[in-house]
Amino acid sequence: MRGTAYVPFLELFRTATFRLAFTYVCLFAASVILLLGFIYWRTAGFMLRQSDETIRAEVVGLAEQYKRRGIEGLRQIVLERSLRTTTSLYLLAAADGTPIAGNVGAWPADVARAMQNVINFTYKRQAEDAKETRPGRAVLIVLPNNYQLLVGRDMKQVNEAEGTIRNTLLYALGLTALFGVIGGAYISRNVMRRLELINRTSQEIMSGDLTRRIPVRGNRDELDHLAGNLNAMLDQIERLMMGMREVADNIAHDLRTPLNRLRNKLEGVLIGGTASREETIGALEGAIGEADGLIATFNSLLLIAEAETGAHRDTLETVDLRDVARDITDLYEPVAEERGVKLKISAPASVIVRGNRSLLARAAANLVENALKFTPEGGEVSVTAASPRDEAPYFSVCDTGPGIPEEDRERVLDRFVRLERSRNTPGSGLGLSLVAAVARMHDAKIKLDDNRPGLAAKLIFPRLIETSAVAAPAITQPQRHALPGPVAIQ
Amino acid sequence: MRILVVEDDREAASYLTRGLKESGHIVDHAPDGQDGLHLAMGGNYDVAVVDRMMPRMDGLTMVRRMRDEGNRTPVLFLSALGEVDDKVKGLRAGGDDYLAKPFAFTELLARIDALVRRNGQETVTTKLQVGDLELDLLSRTATRNGAKIDLQPREFLLLEYLMKHAGQVVTRTMLLENVWEYHFDPQTNVIDVHMSRLRAKLDKNFGEPLLHTIRGAGYSLRAVS
Numbered sequence: 001m002r003g004t005a006y007v008p009f010l011e012l013f014r015t016a017t018f019r020l021a022f023t024y025v026c027l028f029a030a031s032v033i034l035l036l037g038f039i040y041w042r043t044a045g046f047m048l049r050q051s052d053e054t055i056r057a058e059v060v061g062l063a064e065q066y067k068r069r070g071i072e073g074l075r076q077i078v079l080e081r082s083l084r085t086t087t088s089l090y091l092l093a094a095a096d097g098t099p100i101a102g103n104v105g106a107w108p109a110d111v112a113r114a115m116q117n118v119i120n121f122t123y124k125r126q127a128e129d130a131k132e133t134r135p136g137r138a139v140l141i142v143l144p145n146n147y148q149l150l151v152g153r154d155m156k157q158v159n160e161a162e163g164t165i166r167n168t169l170l171y172a173l174g175l176t177a178l179f180g181v182i183g184g185a186y187i188s189r190n191v192m193r194r195l196e197l198i199n200r201t202s203q204e205i206m207s208g209d210l211t212r213r214i215p216v217r218g219n220r221d222e223l224d225h226l227a228g229n230l231n232a233m234l235d236q237i238e239r240l241m242m243g244m245r246e247v248a249d250n251i252a253h254d255l256r257t258p259l260n261r262l263r264n265k266l267e268g269v270l271i272g273g274t275a276s277r278e279e280t281i282g283a284l285e286g287a288i289g290e291a292d293g294l295i296a297t298f299n300s301l302l303l304i305a306e307a308e309t310g311a312h313r314d315t316l317e318t319v320d321l322r323d324v325a326r327d328i329t330d331l332y333e334p335v336a337e338e339r340g341v342k343l344k345i346s347a348p349a350s351v352i353v354r355g356n357r358s359l360l361a362r363a364a365a366n367l368v369e370n371a372l373k374f375t376p377e378g379g380e381v382s383v384t385a386a387s388p389r390d391e392a393p394y395f396s397v398c399d400t401g402p403g404i405p406e407e408d409r410e411r412v413l414d415r416f417v418r419l420e421r422s423r424n425t426p427g428s429g430l431g432l433s434l435v436a437a438v439a440r441m442h443d444a445k446i447k448l449d450d451n452r453p454g455l456a457a458k459l460i461f462p463r464l465i466e467t468s469a470v471a472a473p474a475i476t477q478p479q480r481h482a483l484p485g486p487v488a489i490q
Numbered sequence: 491m492r493i494l495v496v497e498d499d500r501e502a503a504s505y506l507t508r509g510l511k512e513s514g515h516i517v518d519h520a521p522d523g524q525d526g527l528h529l530a531m532g533g534n535y536d537v538a539v540v541d542r543m544m545p546r547m548d549g550l551t552m553v554r555r556m557r558d559e560g561n562r563t564p565v566l567f568l569s570a571l572g573e574v575d576d577k578v579k580g581l582r583a584g585g586d587d588y589l590a591k592p593f594a595f596t597e598l599l600a601r602i603d604a605l606v607r608r609n610g611q612e613t614v615t616t617k618l619q620v621g622d623l624e625l626d627l628l629s630r631t632a633t634r635n636g637a638k639i640d641l642q643p644r645e646f647l648l649l650e651y652l653m654k655h656a657g658q659v660v661t662r663t664m665l666l667e668n669v670w671e672y673h674f675d676p677q678t679n680v681i682d683v684h685m686s687r688l689r690a691k692l693d694k695n696f697g698e699p700l701l702h703t704i705r706g707a708g709y710s711l712r713a714v715s
Contacts, residue, residue: 285706288594291592292594295592296675296677299674327670327671327672330644330670331670331672331676331680331684332678332680334680334683334684334687335678335679335680335683338683358672358673358674361672361674362672362674365672365674365676369676369677369678372678373678431677
């Protein structure tokens, strides 16, 4: 571990989680602004509208009074109201603008605009000891005979209330945004730290430490799930790597030994200058024999690799396992006889499977060779191809040799595995691995069982659909089996 | 025999030409398929030994062109691709035999021999004869010096192949491929066991042996006299 996961601030902006959080905060802020704007409109805006309503109502009232009582009556009312209230503002003037009555000392600067709209202005009012400038809002009307009347409201309190509301809302907005940003950053950093952990673990694995695993928190969230899956994948890869390494080690070992023998033989020829021509030839023949053995091992390895990658899958055709059994017993029967082993065949009927004829023959040969190798004189090897009713077709080779102990049956299918008892017999340790690879390629199962005594090796093939099984043999077997069926063998 | 060797690897080519010359053949060499095709069309060769993978023109294309232009010279493919499928491809392109690298030189010689002779005698025969050994392909009987020899069906096929290639060296691999149709080398000496059984039937009760073991190569059926 390289300390805690430190993420530079600028780096933060580039991460997907941060961008997500940032977007979220922006959306959140926008909705908060909308909400607060609505509140502002309903409170501060309402007060303003109410003032304007009042002004308009008073204008209507005063115009009515003027109509009824003339300029003198209006003057009386304006004087009265100016004394009585400080929240309403009035200024009644003659046509030339000379003030007649009211509580506003001077005309607002932009009084001309007040004809159409309610305007904001400031005016001076006598407070306890000094003149005070206060905000106001007013409208100007021109009465008949060109008398001018300014009617308005003092706005100090309204303005103050509005300011308070505005400030409160701005504070609320600021705080919301702040918390949003902090929260977003916190969440994204949190997620990022865990992603960073996964990244770092994979980097460590890439640099060679296959044993590293991503820590799992145990709270079963998505990231935990991801970590768990990655760990499972890593376990599998590690297992495969171990297997590969083992195979590579085995190959190195099993090829080095014959290569060494080959080298020794050649070197022997080189330094044995005094040896007879006959001896030299013998040694060279020995060397060629070693080389041939190596070539055979290589070919087997290649074939296994090819069968395992399924390179031949597209060359599958219908194959009769009965023919495979017949051909192989036919080939090995003299060998069995020579060794005093009885080679029997039981293949009463056609057993059609989909397969590669050549590879199946090769697998069959390996099984029979194996059986013959381990069966003592007087023993028996039986080759069977059958397709029992309602069961999968199979090909089996059973012997009466020493068999394979149950705990080793899995292992002998691996490359280069040779059991103790076969140490002194020739062989590459690839025979059964090749059979296993061919089986895998055919989607067949390989089963090694106790034959009591001996080994029963069985390849169980997937079942074919009836129709193809009936149609196939005549087409794919042109006169190849003009030979009689089961070969009687002693 | 005039043999054309088409092989791009210089080492392999010189090994082939030297070996074939030492065996008494006249050898021409082409380093790629294009030169090979040119030589094959111009010269009158008994057999062409052609590598599969070559620059400019590969062996398959070369042989296909040869066949397209009516050249029937027997072709033996050489290839590091030893798989059955590759073999099928080679034969389909017009090759007559296929030998996977690495191979024993004796194997190559035996196959060249078999190819050339086969090319010569395309006539259908119903009777084969080597010395006093006779094989009737119709009645499927074998007699030596008039005496009937009892043969298993596979032994008959084996003898038939040997008699068709009488006087030539026949390798174990050739027998496996042609008599049993197996394209792999078994670990045990199966062929030798079959041959010793056949030999017991052919030569045991008769004076002159016909079936000879050729050391380091295979077998040969021939009458000395």
